[in-house]
Amino acid sequence: MGYIDGVSASPSAANGGADAATRGTTRETGLESDLGWAIRMVSSAFRRVATSSVADLPGGPRGYLVLVAVASGEPPSQLALAQQVNLDRTVMTYLLDDLEARRLITRRPDPRDRRARQVLITEEGRDHLERAQHHLSIAEARLLADLDEHDARQLRLLLTRVAKTAQREALAPQADC
Numbered sequence: 001m002g003y004i005d006g007v008s009a010s011p012s013a014a015n016g017g018a019d020a021a022t023r024g025t026t027r028e029t030g031l032e033s034d035l036g037w038a039i040r041m042v043s044s045a046f047r048r049v050a051t052s053s054v055a056d057l058p059g060g061p062r063g064y065l066v067l068v069a070v071a072s073g074e075p076p077s078q079l080a081l082a083q084q085v086n087l088d089r090t091v092m093t094y095l096l097d098d099l100e101a102r103r104l105i106t107r108r109p110d111p112r113d114r115r116a117r118q119v120l121i122t123e124e125g126r127d128h129l130e131r132a133q134h135h136l137s138i139a140e141a142r143l144l145a146d147l148d149e150h151d152a153r154q155l156r157l158l159l160t161r162v163a164k165t166a167q168r169e170a171l172a173p174q175a176d177c
Contacts, residue, residue, distance in 0.1 A: 042143070049142055053135035057128060058098035062087060064136075066095060067121060067129040070105060075118035077110055086170060104128055 031037045050061065057063035065085045070076065076084065082092035096119060099105045104125035110116040121129070144152045 045143055046140075049139040050136055053139050054132045057132060058102055058104070059095045062091075062095055063099055063104075064129075064132055066092075066099060066119075067104065067125055067132075070119050070121045071126060071129055075108075075120045077113075077116040077118055078107070079116065081119055084167075086167065099125070 047061070054060050054064040057067070059066070062085070066081065069081055069084050078092060078096060079089060082089045085092075087095070096105060096107065100107060102124075103122055106120050106122055107117045108120065110118045144155070147155065
């Protein structure tokens with residue numbers, strides 16, 4: 001019996017059997033079907049295998065995310081960057097101070113708003129980022145070892161979509177209850 005999209009699918013259900021509707025709605029129970037458990041296990045495992053890959057960066061995983069974000073497009077403001085990587089503005093300021101002290105990023109006044117500061121990655125920052133990405137790809141391969149290339153790509157795509165939804169929800173104004 002297979003498990004597809006949270007619904008138990010028997011061979012006859014998969015082949016369109018007469019009782020497919022009744023058997024296809026039975027949900028499996030237990031930890032293996034709990035999204036929270038799965039997310040926690042993957043997150044914990046990823047944190048264990050990935051943390052050492054970025055340990056030489058100020059802020060470790062947070063510093064890595066900042067470098068990825070600033071390396072991937074238009075220089076963001078500090079505030080936009082804090083929102084993008086989901087960090088408190090004060091924490092972001094201290095982290096940027098540390099990254100700048102190591103010459104991995106620079107900050108400059110935003111030409112569109114001189115009160116804001118843009119964050120840019122340096123060549124040294126790009127070199128560190130490239131090394132960290134190489135080490136992370138090895139760590140990720142360990143974690144995704146049971147998936148073929150197609151499934152690993154699909155997992156990344158789906159997780160990215162869910163992450164974007166979560167980010168939108170985090171940035172949305174809270175409705176009064």
